[in-house]
Amino acid sequence: MNLWLGFLIGLKEIWAHKFRSFLTMSGVILGVASLLSMFSLTAGMAKGMREYMQQVGGIERVGINTQEVPAEEEGYWEISPGRTVADAEIIARSAPLVSHVTPVSQINNAAIQRTNQTFRGEVAGCWPDFIPINKHTVAAGRGLSDLDVERGLRVCVIGRLAVQKLWPERPKDDPIGETIRINDRPFKVVGVFEYYEREEDKRRRELGAKAPPVNRLSSRPGGGGGGIGGGRGGGRFSPFERKNLTVIIPISTMFWEFKSANMVGKEDQGPQLKLDALTFQVADTNRFEETLEQVHSLIETTHRGIHDFTFDTRQEWFDAIEQNVRNTRMSGGLIAGISLLVGGIGITNIMLASITERIREIGVRRAVGAKGRDIFVQIVVESAVIGVIGGLLGLVASTGIMQILIAISPEANAPVVELDSVLISFGFAVVIGVFSGIYPAWKASRLDPIEALRYG
Amino acid sequence: MPLIELRDVTRRYLIGEQEILALNGINLDIAQGEYASIIGPSGSGKSTLMHLLGCLDTPSSGTMHIDGIDVSRASGNRLAELRNAKIGFVFQNFNLLPKLTVLQNVELPMIYSGISAQERNKRALHAIERVELMNRIKNTPLQLSGGQMQRVAIARALVNRPKIIFADEPTGNLDSKTGATILQMFRELSEEGSTIVLVTHDNKIAAETPRRIEIRDGRIVEDALTEAAFA
Structure with a gap:
């Protein structure tokens, strides 16, 4: 049968x-x-x-974080200057395995405004390398340049959601050359990042089926945690909201305009030159460990042998x-x-x-x-x-x-x-x-x- | 050489601790083309004998040949092949599959002999024509009368062109008039050359067959020609 x-x-x-x-x-x-x-x-x-x-920098992005110094260094840890621009400079000069490096000094709750439109958000002072390290793409205008940093110019590159918040009447325009105010200092917009979204959202949008990004503005300023899955119940949450709200300015300008004084009570603690973040990109992920060693020995010298830093790699996170x-x-x-x-x-x-x-x-x-x-x-x-x-x-x-x-x-x-x-x-x-x-x-x-x- | 040859065949059953000797030293030859009946009261061993002859079972001792093949110790699969190729069954309660149509019921044996669908159809139709049920091929057995069902069963028994046809009380569930037409059909098949063994407890039916084998307590007590042989 x-x-x-x-x-x-x-x-x-x-x-x-x-x-x-x-x-x-x-x-x-x-x-x-x-x-x-x-x-x-x-x-x-x-x-x-x-x-x-991938969108937040992929596996090749490494952060240098501060950490508690080991017990044996506790007595004299003050000799380390902490994370400074000097760290970034030495990495840029002497670490051939690093393709990009940027220091970041930021203000977390800056008032960003244009005429009567205001939102509060993060502003990062950085080097031009910030853009490739964080997988940003400049859609219009230009990114930051070395000259901006050298001269401490009041220029900024802003994300698409920031544009939408500041120019709600024409969210799709690229306001190159226009001026916005960050904590009351005028900054010229020289570039706009592209709109970041998930692949399927992009496809859906291109098919014209779903609402355009304009309507996807969340009411939460600053973009929340930027984590995954945090958006449940929060409406149309996008994991790229925070990235789309990015506002960057030259780090020199940041120091000059916002960090030259630090008032604690009535006393000025002096300029705040310590960094909020220091990130670099590994040129070849196959030589990941080697790259970390190279950077480690450089930072060890700038920090005068104090091990107050650690690497925040995403390898473990990814794994x-x-x-x-x-x-x-x-x-x-x-x-x-x-x-x-x-x-x-x-x-x-x-x-x-x-x-x-x-x-x-x-x-x-x-x-x-x-x-x-x-x-x-x-x-x-x-x-x-x-x-x-x-x-x-x-x-x-x-x-x-x-x-x-x-x-x-x-x-x-x-x-x-x-x-x-x-x-x-x-x-x-x-x-x-x-x-x-x-x-x-x-x-x-x-x-x-x-x-x-x-x-x- | 006889078509069926049994020598000193016994068949024992174990029922609990007790051993029952259902067949006790049977010697029997049935030749090609014979039309014989096996008769005996219930419990005489006639069913056991029919199961042996029909290759549904093997003897406990003794030898049995069918068409020259020794089946005394054949395996279950070998017996199935022999049943398929050499034996046709007609049962008292017809044993048609109620969910299949007449045509499918008649095709059933050929499914197990690896015959192509086209050939199956042709041969099944031919067999159904022989039992005069061409107008019923799409019906299911439950839509037929008892006599028609038994004719379907006969067509099924014929379809693989078996060496021998066994009929176990074929008229037992039919009224006497219908039973007579079925017996008439067997007679015709016999005249056409088929070998037929008919199992019954009814002397009148046994009298219709040329050879009458009477069995009692597991032994053949009489094996003789009847008047029908000389008719």
Whole structure:
């Protein structure tokens, strides 16, 4: 007996007991649907995270952070000047493995205004290298130049959301050459960054289906934490909001205009030349450790041997996220797999009931020449057909579940249906179908033809 | 050489601790083209004998040859092949598959002998024509009368061109008039050259067959020609 015929017999059997078959299948349907939804959910999470990580500088971006000095250096740690522009200069001069470096001095809650439009946000004083390190792209005008830094010019490059906040009447224009005020100092806009968004948002926007970015302004100034998934309940949150609100000025201007005095009470503590951030980009990620060593020895000299700094690499962060995604996938897959397994037990149960009903049929088939093997194949194929149909319906059902998930999960993590997930989920259903049939099939194939003919 | 040859065949069953000797030293030859009946009261061993002859079972001891093939110790798969190729069954309760149509029921044995769909169809139609049910091929068995069902069963038994046809109480579930037409059909098949063994407990039916084998307590007590042989 060939498989195709077995398949047809299986279909017929299922059709003859429509309701019962559907109930049996429902376990598989739900199992497959939850498995595929699970995979898609984690794939969406992973994709959102990877995109975000790339947009915030990728793995090649390294920050130099301050840290508590080790115990043995505690008595004289004051001899270290801390993070200063000198660190950036020595890295720029003497670390060939570093492709870009920038010092950052910033004000966190600057009043940024133009005529009667105001918002409060971060302003970063930096070098031109800030732009490549943080994966910024200048869409109009120019970026910062070395000359801006050298001369301490009052120029700025601003993100698209900042433009929208300051020029709400013409959010799409590039206000090059116009003047804005940062903490009451006038700055000339020399460049505008491009609008950063997730790939699918971009596609959707280009198709003209979704609202333009103008309407996606969040009411929260400063862009919140900029983390992933923090936007749940906050409306149309974009992980790139903070990046789109970037305002940068030359670091020299920052020092000159905003950091030359530091009033604590009534006393001036003098200029604030310590940096808020110091970041660089590794030229070749294959020589990551080597690059860190190179930078380490340079900073060690500028900090006079005090180990008050540490590297904030994203390697571990990236690894941790990938690990997390794998773990979530595994445990979620396991749970969904168990539900599919339960569906399989349902199939086994119903197949056992079904062969009991059909003992005489089996006897007749044996009498006219069916071998035990033929009966075995027939039952397994029937059970596999339940798995196949259940699997297909499960895939259909998962599109519904996916809609619910899309509605309730943060947009950044919108589920992504990958072909392998579909194949794995469906394949698993088929495998479950086949395996569930094996025991009933084995029982049926071992029935004694004489007894089977006498039955009932 | 006889088509069926049994030598000192016994068949024992274990029921719990107790051993039951269902067949006790059977010697039997059935030649090609014979039309024989096996008769005996219930419990006589006639069903066991039919199961052996029909390759549904193997003897506990003794030898059995069918068409020259020693089946005394054949495996389950070998027996299935022999049933498929050499034996046709007709049962008292018809044993048609209720979900299949008449045509599909008749095609059933050929499914297990690897015959192409086209050839299956052709041969099934031919067999159905032989039992005069061409107008019923799309019906399911439950839409047929008892006599029609038994004719479908006969078509199914014929379709693989078996060496021998076994009929186990073929008229047991039919009224006497319908039963007579079925017996008439067997007679015709016999005249066309088929080998037929008919199992019954009814002397009137046994009297219709040229050879009458009577079995009692697991032994053949009489094996003789009937008046029908000389008709």
